[in-house]
Amino acid sequence: MMIVTMRPGAAVSEIGAVIRTCQAQDLIAVPSHGAHRTVIGVVTADRSTDLSDVADLPGVEQVSPVSASFKLVGREFREEPTVVDAGGVRIGGEEFVVMAGPCSVETPDQIEACARQVAACGGRILRGGAYKPRTSPYSFQGLGEEGLELLARAGARHGLPTITEVMHPDLVATVAARADILQIGARNVQNYALLEAVGRARKPVMLKRGLMTTIEELLLAAEYILAGGNRQVILCERGIRTFETSTRNTLDVTAVPVIKAQSHLPVILDPSHAAGLREFVPALARAALAAGADGIMIETHPDPARALSDGRQSLDFDTFAAMMDELRPIGEAMRRPLAPAEPLEEETA
Ligand code: PEP
Ligand code: MN
Numbered sequence: 001m002m003i004v005t006m007r008p009g010a011a012v013s014e015i016g017a018v019i020r021t022c023q024a025q026d027l028i029a030v031p032s033h034g035a036h037r038t039v040i041g042v043v044t045a046d047r048s049t050d051l052s053d054v055a056d057l058p059g060v061e062q063v064s065p066v067s068a069s070f071k072l073v074g075r076e077f078r079e080e081p082t083v084v085d086a087g088g089v090r091i092g093g094e095e096f097v098v099m100a101g102p103c104s105v106e107t108p109d110q111i112e113a114c115a116r117q118v119a120a121c122g123g124r125i126l127r128g129g130a131y132k133p134r135t136s137p138y139s140f141q142g143l144g145e146e147g148l149e150l151l152a153r154a155g156a157r158h159g160l161p162t163i164t165e166v167m168h169p170d171l172v173a174t175v176a177a178r179a180d181i182l183q184i185g186a187r188n189v190q191n192y193a194l195l196e197a198v199g200r201a202r203k204p205v206m207l208k209r210g211l212m213t214t215i216e217e218l219l220l221a222a223e224y225i226l227a228g229g230n231r232q233v234i235l236c237e238r239g240i241r242t243f244e245t246s247t248r249n250t251l252d253v254t255a256v257p258v259i260k261a262q263s264h265l266p267v268i269l270d271p272s273h274a275a276g277l278r279e280f281v282p283a284l285a286r287a288a289l290a291a292g293a294d295g296i297m298i299e300t301h302p303d304p305a306r307a308l309s310d311g312r313q314s315l316d317f318d319t320f321a322a323m324m325d326e327l328r329p330i331g332e333a334m335r336r337p338l339a340p341a342e343p344l345e346e347e348t349a
Pocket of ligand 2: 103104273309310
């Protein structure tokens with residue numbers, strides 16, 4: 001199947017010309033008229049069918065092959081962007097949504113300090129890992145249920161919905177009871193039992209792309225969740241493994257327009273895990289906004305040098321605040337505003 005995407009406002013006669021050109025090649029062309037534009041599904045025997053004459057017609061924006069395997073995640077089945085409502089915060093709408101917080105929930109004071117500062121800077125979602133997928137079995141594995149509780153309480157105190165990772169199907173109900181978004185980590189992107197389990201959950205899911213996952217594989221992983229009945233899915237690009245060794249991973253900014261061309265699901269970029277080094281995080285955050293991502297996820301810590309996980313890529317509070325101030329005018333220019341900062345009350349001595 002190929003999809004012909006018409007430009008917004010394409011004339012009826014231009015749409016008709018596309019359909020007639022396809023029919024002249026004995027291809028079946030089915031238009032779908034959305035609120036802003038029309039797309040035309042063209043049934044082709046294989047991907048090699050040449051539609052270059054259609055691509056050149058007036059009013060045509062692009063012609064792209066569609067893997068018939070994408071059904072529910074594909075643009076051809078839903079033209080309008082999906083907006084995910086996470087505890088009252090809309091992801092995939094006009095606002096550029098910043099999720100931030102520590103890699104791991106460590107102590108009550110640590111998560112409280114993060115929540116307070118994230119809210120003050122105009123962050124909208126509080127992140128914090130309670131169950132941690134660590135490369136080494138000897139590294140800190142997270143506080144588990146206690147971490148979930150601390151995260152939920154800190155989020156509630158500061159009006160921030162929460163996101164945290166779930167690593168095992170048996171824990172989906174426990175995590176869904178305490179958090180607003182279930183995160184599937186990069187390492188679990190193709191853990192099909194877990195994808196099916198969150199597909200049955202009635203909570204938004206943020207699915208992270210794996211280190212070696214193609215965009216097609218990511219979309220097919222998301223398809224499992226939607227096929228399971230959960231349409232509230234956010235995709236997250238967090239850096240892929242390449243030959244480059246000067247950063248932890250390579251942020252695939254290209255994934256944003258590529259996913260947006262193929263899918264209606266919102267896309268978040270995670271500059272922290274992509275760079276692995278805090279000094280590069282703000283630049284990648286700016287790139288995410290300019291590239292059309294629906295938001296970012298940023299790791300912050302009151303004292304990154306002492307963080308129990310991912311300290312090297314975590315922003316201290318001043319750097320996070322400065323990054324947010326840099327993003328705000330870009331958001332205005334892109335018509336993707338950030339929530340306003342609400343400066344903290346001066347502590348009185
Ligand atoms: C995380 O968000 O802390 C995390 C472990 O991310 P990823 O799964 O992308 O490595
Ligand atoms: Mn982390």
